[in-house]
Amino acid sequence: MNVCPTAAIRIKYGKATINEAACTDCGMCLKTCPRQAIYVEQDDFNQIFKFSYRIILLPSVFIGQFPEDISEEQIFSELHNLGFHYVMEVDKSTGLLMEETKHYLQQHPRQRPFISSFCPAVVRLIQVRFPSLIGHIVRLKQAMDIAAIYVRKKYIDKGIPEKEIGVFYVTQCAAKIAAIKCPVGEESSPVDGVINMDFIYNKILLSINRHKSRRTDRYRLSGTEGMRPFLCRRGTGDQQPFSHHRKITETDGELYQIQLHLYQ
Numbered sequence: 001m002n003v004c005p006t007a008a009i010r011i012k013y014g015k016a017t018i019n020e021a022a023c024t025d026c027g028m029c030l031k032t033c034p035r036q037a038i039y040v041e042q043d044d045f046n047q048i049f050k051f052s053y054r055i056i057l058l059p060s061v062f063i064g065q066f067p068e069d070i071s072e073e074q075i076f077s078e079l080h081n082l083g084f085h086y087v088m089e090v091d092k093s094t095g096l097l098m099e100e101t102k103h104y105l106q107q108h109p110r111q112r113p114f115i116s117s118f119c120p121a122v123v124r125l126i127q128v129r130f131p132s133l134i135g136h137i138v139r140l141k142q143a144m145d146i147a148a149i150y151v152r153k154k155y156i157d158k159g160i161p162e163k164e165i166g167v168f169y170v171t172q173c174a175a176k177i178a179a180i181k182c183p184v185g186e187e188s189s190p191v192d193g194v195i196n197m198d199f200i201y202n203k204i205l206l207s208i209n210r211h212k213s214r215r216t217d218r219y220r221l222s223g224t225e226g227m228r229p230f231l232c233r234r235g236t237g238d239q240q241p242f243s244h245h246r247k248i249t250e251t252d253g254e255l256y257q258i259q260l261h262l263y264q
């Protein structure tokens with residue numbers, strides 16, 4: 001109870017309950033509860049198969065968790081084996097976000113000091129405890145939302161019906177999970193579901209260790225070259241869609257989509 005920054009935990013009839021309106025999803029109670037009584041609701045991995053086209057968004061830290069002798073190609077290959085058609089690192093959207101943030105700061109000089117909307121727990125904390133600061137929050141979406149909007153549109157532009165496209169984000173962060181399930185000030189999240197980082201890391205590592213002797217360039221071996229252009233990989237020119245972010249925002253008229261709508 002004492003760790004909660006918003007006093008959202010209350011004891012009723014000898015049982016701890018969380019006041020959802022006051023909770024900021026910071027995860028402090030989750031980390032400190034000695035009995036692990038508090039947990040984050042996880043989506044079932046098989047939910048991905050409700051969609052014909054499955055896209056996975058990876059945070060930058062994910063690849064770095066693997067031992068150095070495991071290549072990105074091996075990781076992407078395993079993700080493909082698990083059922084994903086497209087892998088995108090969320091970092092790819094940070095270039096666009098930085099540009100738009102610079103633009104936003106110039107356009108809203110009266111809003112100083114600015115507060116980044118990067119962490120959903122901070123945004124919730126301001127809404128719950130410090131509503132007078134809401135006007136200082138930079139109203140741009142998070143990198144994961146921008147990546148999801150971009151990649152979904154990419155598939156829609158290929159003629160794929162929107163309802164067949166599933167976008168999933170890998171995370172362990174309680175605040176990010178809550179932001180996807182109950183978006184702050186938005187009707188719905190552009191991300192369809194969450195995949196637990198521990199779960200997918202262990203699945204990939206186990207599979208790679210089982211098949212250690214197999215070649216790492218499975219795409220060429222397995223005859224799935226058609227998948228390769230869909231992969232978004234580090235340091236590979238046209239597979240970094242956000243390197244042309246200006247063009248994307250202007251020609252596609254998508255700029256409005258990265259505005260964050262916050263209620264006061």
Ligand code: SF4
Pocket residue numbers: 003004005006007008009018022023024025026027028029030
């Ligand atoms: S997640 Fe944070 S704000 Fe919510 S009940 Fe736990 S400690 Fe309190």
